[in-house]
Amino acid sequence: MNRWGEKAIYSLSVLSCVLLFGSVAILLGYLLVKGLPALNPGLIFGSTPMVDALFLKRQVFDGIFPAMAGTLALIALAITIAVPLGLLAGIYMAEYSGRFTRSVFGFFFDLLSGIPSIVVGLFGFSAILFFHHHISESLAPCLLVSALSLAFLVLPYIVKTTQIALETVPQQTRITGLALGATRLQNIVFCLIPESLSTILGGIILAVGRCAEDTAVIMLTGAVVSAGLPDSLFKGYEALPFYIYYISSQYADQTELTQGFGACIVLLLICATLFTLAAIIQKKVRHTLLYRH
Amino acid sequence: MTPPKIKIESLDFYYNTHQILSNINETIPENAITSIIGPSGAGKSTFLSLFNRLWETTPGARVEGRIQARFSDSFMDINDPKLSVIQLRRAVGMVFQMPNPLPMSIFNNVAFPLKLAGITEKETVQNRVTTAIKACGLWPEVKDRLDKKATTLSGGQQQRLCMARALVMEPEILLLDEPTSSLDPRSGAMIEELMVQLKPRCTLIMVSHQPDQVERIADQVIDFTPGSESCR
Ligand SMILES: Nc1ncnc2c1ncn2[C@@H]1O[C@H](COP(=O)(O)OP(=O)(O)OP(=O)(O)O)[C@@H](O)[C@H]1O
Ligand SMILES: [Mg+2]
Numbered sequence: 179m180n181r182w183g184e185k186a187i188y189s190l191s192v193l194s195c196v197l198l199f200g201s202v203a204i205l206l207g208y209l210l211v212k213g214l215p216a217l218n219p220g221l222i223f224g225s226t227p228m229v230d231a232l233f234l235k236r237q238v239f240d241g242i243f244p245a246m247a248g249t250l251a252l253i254a255l256a257i258t259i260a261v262p263l264g265l266l267a268g269i270y271m272a273e274y275s276g277r278f279t280r281s282v283f284g285f286f287f288d289l290l291s292g293i294p295s296i297v298v299g300l301f302g303f304s305a306i307l308f309f310h311h312h313i314s315e316s317l318a319p320c321l322l323v324s325a326l327s328l329a330f331l332v333l334p335y336i337v338k339t340t341q342i343a344l345e346t347v348p349q350q351t352r353i354t355g356l357a358l359g360a361t362r363l364q365n366i367v368f369c370l371i372p373e374s375l376s377t378i379l380g381g382i383i384l385a386v387g388r389c390a391e392d393t394a395v396i397m398l399t400g401a402v403v404s405a406g407l408p409d410s411l412f413k414g415y416e417a418l419p420f421y422i423y424y425i426s427s428q429y430a431d432q433t434e435l436t437q438g439f440g441a442c443i444v445l446l447l448i449c450a451t452l453f454t455l456a457a458i459i460q461k462k463v464r465h466t467l468l469y470r471h
Numbered sequence: 472m473t474p475p476k477i478k479i480e481s482l483d484f485y486y487n488t489h490q491i492l493s494n495i496n497e498t499i500p501e502n503a504i505t506s507i508i509g510p511s512g513a514g515k516s517t518f519l520s521l522f523n524r525l526w527e528t529t530p531g532a533r534v535e536g537r538i539q540a541r542f543s544d545s546f547m548d549i550n551d552p553k554l555s556v557i558q559l560r561r562a563v564g565m566v567f568q569m570p571n572p573l574p575m576s577i578f579n580n581v582a583f584p585l586k587l588a589g590i591t592e593k594e595t596v597q598n599r600v601t602t603a604i605k606a607c608g609l610w611p612e613v614k615d616r617l618d619k620k621a622t623t624l625s626g627g628q629q630q631r632l633c634m635a636r637a638l639v640m641e642p643e644i645l646l647l648d649e650p651t652s653s654l655d656p657r658s659g660a661m662i663e664e665l666m667v668q669l670k671p672r673c674t675l676i677m678v679s680h681q682p683d684q685v686e687r688i689a690d691q692v693i694d695f696t697p698g699s700e701s702c703r
Contacts, residue, residue: 351571353525353528354567355573355583355587356525356528356560357525357565357567358583358587358636358640359557359584359587360587361557361587364587368583369573372574372575468574468575469576469579
């Protein structure tokens with residue numbers, strides 16, 4: 179390539195980064211400007227005193243505290259379901275599957291990751307309706323159904339990243355453990371997984387973000403406007419993205435809209451906290467796997 | 472010459488349809504250093520991988536013929552499906568060309584094979600790890616930093632650590648694939664000296680590209696240069 183070509187590509191790539199950075203900065207700035215005025219204990223706890231709310235002495239009716247709790251519960255549940263399943267499936271794909279099963283399963287996982295969340299939501303909704311009619315009247319959209327649907331939604335990310343992380347461990351590292359007398363499973367657990375932990379974490383972070391953000395699935399499978407703190411797997415619950423959607427599509431006055439923006443900031447903060455937590459856990463797991471005598 | 476430890480009879484090796492080794496017949500003496508020489512691509516590393524069946528990790532690899540090794544006074548076929556490959560690899564240590572410490576502490580690297588073998592008794596582990604590190608002359612250099620990352624060691628130290636890791640299982644056979652080729656002369660000399668010291672309790676098979684090294688320490692040479700079937 180000639181000199182001008184080099185220069186053009188270089189400038190364009192820099193420009194793309196600046197553009198991207200700029201849009202993120204504008205987005206965050208806009209959110210902050212719009213939402214910051216609403217960001218106070220009142221947004222979260224409404225008219226209930228903070229201490230009473232935190233110690234569950236009194237219910238919060240006009241704040242987003244229940245929605246925050248609902249979202250956290252939802253993420254925790256969905257991730258708890260999806261991570262072990264996804265890890266195991268990823269391990270199978272990378273380490274045990276034959277060429278044929280790998281390509282067939284791989285194709286289906288790719289397909290699954292491309293399914294729009296509204297379709298997954300609709301499927302969860304139809305499934306629970308079916309159970310409602312044919313098994314028990316008491317089965318209805320609820321936290322568990324949402325968590326299962328979300329787990330289904332994010333599974334392909336975790337499977338894929340686990341698979342790729344394991345497959346890209348260099349051959350030299352792969353045979354190190356084997357040459358020392360590791361069984362196949364020992365090699366996976368003690369050599370390959372620690373080596374690929376940070377990539378796997380990337381997939382889990384993506385999944386957490388998706389669970390926190392997704393509205394289409396939960397709208398159909400159990401999120402409601404008002405439910406109080408989540409106290410049962412089999413009841414409806416409040417969730418932040420749904421709250422944001424609801425309040426900003428039906429706002430009566432400027433304060434409510436500002437509250438929507440405030441809730442956005444809270445949602446972002448929750449995500450940031452969870453990502454940090456995930457990174458810390460990864461460090462800890464790696465440390466116990468590798469450095470404990 | 473010492474009694475044979477390994478007998479190789481009419482051995483062929485293939486990667487898919489590509490034949491790498493054909494009709495190899497060799498005997499490897501016990502408590503001696505056997506050196507494998509030959510040009511690049513001749514199949515030296517492949518040959519080495521036969522003794523711990525590491526070639527099995529390569530898809531499409533296939534072996535024909537017989538390799539018998541003497542463990543506790545009777546010869547057995549290394550490729551016998553009844554012989555556990557895990558047990559085999561615990562009795563046949565291997566050191567690679569590039570030092571390959573695992574991304575864990577110095578101590579844990581050497582203790583790793585013990586952990587894999589289910590040897591967890593603290594005192595035993597402590598003793599065997601210390602003995603192995605001392606045997607490799609690495610003790611004075613690492614005794615104060617056993618819990619530091621192994622990758623912080625120099626190349627020569629890492630290679631001696633890998634030797635210690637291979638020795639902690641007290642293998643009867645030790646395979647070394649160009650163990651000194653990535654090291655400076657001084658570290659290389661240390662490894663050579665260590666290999667000679669190991670002879671009384673080990674059968675060593677070493678791939679080497681350095682004629683002077685072969686001259687210095689090898690008791691037997693197997694030449695993989697095409698056309699030459701020479702043995703010393
Ligand atoms: N995994 C593999 N799949 C297919 N062919 C292979 C594989 N590994 C090695 N070979 C081929 O087998 C032949 C012997 O390789 P090998 O690594 O044993 O040579 P070598 O004598 O150790 O060479 P060097 O001195 O460069 O290390 C080479 O022609 C190589 O291309
Ligand atoms: Mg080689």
